[in-house]
Amino acid sequence: GQQVMQIPQYQHVQEGEDFTTYCNSSTTLSNIQWYKQRPGGHPVFLIQLVKSGEVKKQKRLTFQFGEAKKNSSLHITATQTTDVGTYFCAGPSSNAGGTSYGKLTFGQGTILTVHP
Amino acid sequence: NAGVTQTPKFQVLKTGQSMTLQCAQDMNHNSMYWYRQDPGMGLRLIYYSASEGTTDKGEVPNGYNVSRLNKREFSLRLESAAPSQTSVYFCASAGFQPQHFGDGTRLSIL
Numbered sequence: 001g002q003q004v005m006q007i008p009q010y011q012h013v014q015e016g017e018d019f020t021t022y023c024n025s026s027t028t029l030s031n032i033q034w035y036k037q038r039p040g041g042h043p044v045f046l047i048q049l050v051k052s053g054e055v056k057k058q059k060r061l062t063f064q065f066g067e068a069k070k071n072s073s074l075h076i077t078a079t080q081t082t083d084v085g086t087y088f089c090a091g092p093s094s095n096a097g098g099t100s101y102g103k104l105t106f107g108q109g110t111i112l113t114v115h116p
Numbered sequence: 117n118a119g120v121t122q123t124p125k126f127q128v129l130k131t132g133q134s135m136t137l138q139c140a141q142d143m144n145h146n147s148m149y150w151y152r153q154d155p156g157m158g159l160r161l162i163y164y165s166a167s168e169g170t171t172d173k174g175e176v177p178n179g180y181n182v183s184r185l186n187k188r189e190f191s192l193r194l195e196s197a198a199p200s201q202t203s204v205y206f207c208a209s210a211g212f213q214p215q216h217f218g219d220g221t222r223l224s225i226l
Contacts, residue, residue, distance in 0.1 A: 001175075009156065033214055042206060043159065045214035088158060102147045102166070102210045103174070108158040 006107030021110035023089035122218035139207030148190035152203040
């Protein structure tokens with residue numbers, strides 16, 4: 001079945017340093033979504049990328065979707081303590097008939113710790 | 117705006133006990149999902165419901181059952197709880213995209 005792999009599993013940074021997490025899918029994706037989960041909280045949607053090579057920015061966060069639509073990355077510039085949490089990528093997962101019904105396959109997540 | 121509401125928030129069970137986790141959404145979404153989250157394993161889909169009256173297995177359905185009671189409510193039942201089912205359970209709903217998650221149920225099986 002489809003697999004979505006994320007690296008690294010953990011990342012510790014000093015406040016002000018940059019951070020990047022990478023996501024790779026075993027299959028081509030129609031879109032990729034990114035979610036953030038604060039410690040003790042629930043996943044919250046950040047963004048969806050649809051087009052090959054797409055780059056989107058949200059303030060200090062930059063999201064990229066690979067040309068082959070099988071990989072993606074999230075880069076945070078100058079991390080702050082508010083960036084602490086787990087970042088997940090997720091891609092649509094389909095039944096044998098090819099319909100996803102909105103199902104997602106999540107990566108394992110990258111746990112970001114920011115030291116002040 | 118309540119969004120997705122899960123009850124209970126915490127529960128401790130003994131091995132062999134049964135319980136039902138409740139989930140309700142007020143966003144008029146067709147699709148609902150149940151996930152479990154374990155350290156280092158991300159979110160794994162247990163069951164989903166594409167629309168009212170339909171349910172289907174996800175990646176890890178063994179030991180669980182679900183009921184889509186109506187468009188708003190989607191419950192998850194553990195018939196005979198096992199220690200391996202100790203986890204954090206999240207319910208989510210979606211129209212098309214993205215998914216909206218509840219606050220989770222932290223379940224411990226002793």
